[in-house]
Amino acid sequence: MTNSLVTPAVKLSETLPASLKPLADLAYNYWWCWTNNHNSLFENINPDEWQRCGHNPVALLQATSYDRLTQIAEDPVYLKRLQTLGEQLDRYLTETNTWASRVAPQLSPIHPVAYFCAEFGIHESLQIYSGGLGLLAGDHLKSASDLGVPLVGVGLLYRQGYFHQRLNRQGWQEEDYTNNAFEQMPLELMRHPHGEVITIQLLVRHRVVNVQIWQVRVGRVSLYLLDTDREDNDPIDRWLTGHLYGGNQDTRIAQEVLLGIGGVRALQALGIEPGVYHLNEGHAAFCLLEVARSEIQRTGKSFYDVEASVRDRSIFTTHTPVPAGHDVFSSDLMDSYFANYWQELGLSREQFLALGARRLGDPWEPFGMTVLALRLCRAANGVSDLHGQVSRKMWNILYPDRSEDKVPISHITNGVHARSWIAPLLAELYTQYLDVDWASNMVDPRTWDKVDQIPDAELWERHQILKERLIAHTRSRIAMARQKRGEDQQLIDAAAQLLDPKILTIGFARRFSPYKRGDLLLRDADRALKILGNADRPVQILFSGKSHPADEEGKRIIQRLMEWCKHPAIRHNVAFIEDYDIYIAKKLVQGVDVWLNNPRRPLEASGTSGQKVCFNGGINCSVLDGWWCEGYLADEQGKGTNGWAIGEDAHTSDQDLQDRIDSESLYRLLEEEIVPLYYDQDEQGIPHRWIQLMKASIKTNSPRFNTDRMIADYVTKMYAPGSPANIEPILASVLA
Numbered sequence: 227m228t229n230s231l232v233t234p235a236v237k238l239s240e241t242l243p244a245s246l247k248p249l250a251d252l253a254y255n256y257w258w259c260w261t262n263n264h265n266s267l268f269e270n271i272n273p274d275e276w277q278r279c280g281h282n283p284v285a286l287l288q289a290t291s292y293d294r295l296t297q298i299a300e301d302p303v304y305l306k307r308l309q310t311l312g313e314q315l316d317r318y319l320t321e322t323n324t325w326a327s328r329v330a331p332q333l334s335p336i337h338p339v340a341y342f343c344a345e346f347g348i349h350e351s352l353q354i355y356s357g358g359l360g361l362l363a364g365d366h367l368k369s370a371s372d373l374g375v376p377l378v379g380v381g382l383l384y385r386q387g388y389f390h391q392r393l394n395r396q397g398w399q400e401e402d403y404t405n406n407a408f409e410q411m412p413l414e415l416m417r418h419p420h421g422e423v424i425t426i427q428l429l430v431r432h433r434v435v436n437v438q439i440w441q442v443r444v445g446r447v448s449l450y451l452l453d454t455d456r457e458d459n460d461p462i463d464r465w466l467t468g469h470l471y472g473g474n475q476d477t478r479i480a481q482e483v484l485l486g487i488g489g490v491r492a493l494q495a496l497g498i499e500p501g502v503y504h505l506n507e508g509h510a511a512f513c514l515l516e517v518a519r520s521e522i523q524r525t526g527k528s529f530y531d532v533e534a535s536v537r538d539r540s541i542f543t544t545h546t547p548v549p550a551g552h553d554v555f556s557s558d559l560m561d562s563y564f565a566n567y568w569q570e571l572g573l574s575r576e577q578f579l580a581l582g583a584r585r586l587g588d589p590w591e592p593f594g595m596t597v598l599a600l601r602l603c604r605a606a607n608g609v610s611d612l613h614g615q616v617s618r619k620m621w622n623i624l625y626p627d628r629s630e631d632k633v634p635i636s637h638i639t640n641g642v643h644a645r646s647w648i649a650p651l652l653a654e655l656y657t658q659y660l661d662v663d664w665a666s667n668m669v670d671p672r673t674w675d676k677v678d679q680i681p682d683a684e685l686w687e688r689h690q691i692l693k694e695r696l697i698a699h700t701r702s703r704i705a706m707a708r709q710k711r712g713e714d715q716q717l718i719d720a721a722a723q724l725l726d727p728k729i730l731t732i733g734f735a736r737r738f739s740p741y742k743r744g745d746l747l748l749r750d751a752d753r754a755l756k757i758l759g760n761a762d763r764p765v766q767i768l769f770s771g772k773s774h775p776a777d778e779e780g781k782r783i784i785q786r787l788m789e790w791c792k793h794p795a796i797r798h799n800v801a802f803i804e805d806y807d808i809y810i811a812k813k814l815v816q817g818v819d820v821w822l823n824n825p826r827r828p829l830e831a832s833g834t835s836g837q838k839v840c841f842n843g844g845i846n847c848s849v850l851d852g853w854w855c856e857g858y859l860a861d862e863q864g865k866g867t868n869g870w871a872i873g874e875d876a877h878t879s880d881q882d883l884q885d886r887i888d889s890e891s892l893y894r895l896l897e898e899e900i901v902p903l904y905y906d907q908d909e910q911g912i913p914h915r916w917i918q919l920m921k922a923s924i925k926t927n928s929p930r931f932n933t934d935r936m937i938a939d940y941v942t943k944m945y946a947p948g949s950p951a952n953i954e955p956i957l958a959s960v961l962a
């Protein structure tokens with residue numbers, strides 16, 4: 227077959243005028259989304275279509291008429307930019323002198339790191355993420371690519387992804403599900419050299435399921451996504467990859483079997499032999515069993531014999547600080563999925579189930595994915611210093627003869643891929659005042675010291691422009707939402723009066739899980755009204771975020787906020803933006819003055835949205851939980867020097883009391899510190915003391931809370947074959 231090697235990118239390029247052909251390779255590699263002024267390259271082609279297709283460059287180019295394309299192809303300025311970007315991509319992809327090649331040459335592209343995760347948040351046009359875990363995974367891939375770490379991602383391609391959020395007239399969340407059209411996305415179906423689709427087979431619920439594999443290019447990194455939506459599968463099995471975090475326990479285990487076991491088989495089918503398996507959260511832990519099984523099959527050895535070699539290659543990152551957040555499956559469920567499997571491992575049912583049991587010898591213990599991962603991985607880590615401590619305490623039960631501090635779980639604090647999150651308008655300023663190479667010297671504090679040289683007026687001007695853009699975007703989103711909801715025309719028109727760029731602007735956006743206390747600010751509604759509605763020094767706040775479809779309490783919190791948005795005294799100062807995604811997140815973290823985060827400590831394992839804010843000059847006001855414990859700095863009087871700490875160090879297990887302490891603290895901070903500081907402005911309206919704090923926020927946090935530092939930590943502490951194995955083999959005792 228002659229057309230067998232024609233990739234979708236080549237096919238797309240064949241539909242483009244000659245001078246626009248480089249657009250095809252750019253469209254099929256998400257690298258474009260973290261390069262300078264990237265957006266306009268696609269947006270300029272067809273701004274309306276760009277909005278309509280959710281910023282998906284492949285769909286955009288497919289939908290644009292040839293007439294329009296030829297018009298663009300005659301614009302010399304555009305062609306020059308395209309050429310530059312195309313060459314930049316080529317150079318990027320062929321560069322061999324990378325950070326990893328210098329620092330960790332032992333990590334070889336022949337045996338890459340295989341990074342497994344149930345969700346990946348790379349760009350708003352690829353809706354296969356729900357929140358922080360996915361965003362972290364996406365940023366992990368991007369920095370691994372930039373640093374040249376040989377790594378592939380493994381995940382699932384969900385036909386309907388997570389849901390789209392719609393709030394009805396009662397403020398109640400409703401869920402919309404729409405199909406992803408894979409052929410119109412930057413995805414390539416993996417094929418054999420002669421063109422037929424590569425598939426792997428998997429036994430799920432006693433049926434053989436055929437799985438195909440899609441590739442997403444993220445710079446130099448390939449992300450492989452498994453998909454069961456094939457005509458040769460039973461209709462039920464086609465929906466295995468229907469939704470992210472949908473369905474019941476049965477769907478859950480089926481998806482985790484697919485991710486873990488299917489993921490290993492997919493890599494084998496692609497001819498990839500990982501040197502390291504990195505399980506990002508427990509969802510993928512079945513992968514360890516499959517690595518063992520294929521080793522047993524290949525060598526004829528026993529499970530006991532291959533155990534050490536599985537462990538040598540595997541590492542595990544845990545993300546959940548509460549026991550209930552860790553996936554466990556009943557032995558009934560395990561029986562129905564693994565009855566044939568444990569024989570292939572040469573294990574009895576009891577030995578097999580013991581691999582996931584917290585307490586050995588207890589027949590009622592469910593099978594825990596975190597337990598399995600801790601038992602069969604060489605090293606494990608939490609995602610912040612505090613989360614490391616909490617995890618050691620929580621999993622001490624697996625290591626009964628050790629003290630808590632000897633539990634083998636270390637920590638690597640999360641970061642963000644700053645090149646994706648910094649507003650281009652601000653990046654320009656950094657290039658001008660820091661160093662032309664600032665973006666590649668992110669982890670060096672000296673890079674950021676020069677932030678002090680940026681004139682206050684320039685920093686403020688750009689920040690205000692970004693705030694105006696955020697407000698403009700919010701107004702149009704709210705008007706659209708009101709229209710869809712069938713509200714009165716008057717109310718729709720009123721959206722144009724919402725918010726004011728001169729007013730102190732707070733952002734709060736994340737998943738609406740009850741522990742994040744999205745309505746803490748409303749605890750004393752009168753006091754909150756006084757703060758927001760103050761005639762001289764008003765405050766405005768923007769909310770956004772989804773609640774899991776089954777989380778009634780989360781939905782009630784959203785409903786309360788929606789109710790609040792209608793309050794006559796503050797209805798111009800409060801807004802809830804529906805259907806939170808990466809695009810809204812970007813607008814928010816780039817445009818707000820203050821980022822509010824008030825989870826119940828210590829339930830926020832790390833949190834990353836506040837880090838995105840720092841790079842853009844926003845200031846955090848947060849409970850001392852997750853990464854903020856490490857980021858927050860205070861002077862001798864206990865006053866924050868780079869942001870604010872809610873509730874200081876007061877902790878109680880009485881939730882109601884804790885809510886009261888924290889909300890009191892938040893009100894006090896707003897009344898006495900945040901609001902007065904913001905409104906202390908000179909005749910030009912420039913708040914110099916505030917800008918001092920903005921600069922401190924940028925300077926002190928940026929070198930540490932970025933994924934370049936994080937990837938370097940993973941490479942040197944976890945991936946490098948020479949890195950100390952900080953987990954001792956303990957399985958011997960399980961099988962004894």
Ligand SMILES: *Cc1c(COP(=O)(O)O)cnc(C)c1O
Nearest residue numbers: 357358736807808811833834835
């Ligand atoms: C960064 C980000 C998150 C994670 O936010 P947290 O504050 O860490 O919960 C979730 N969703 C989106 C869209 C993000 O960009």
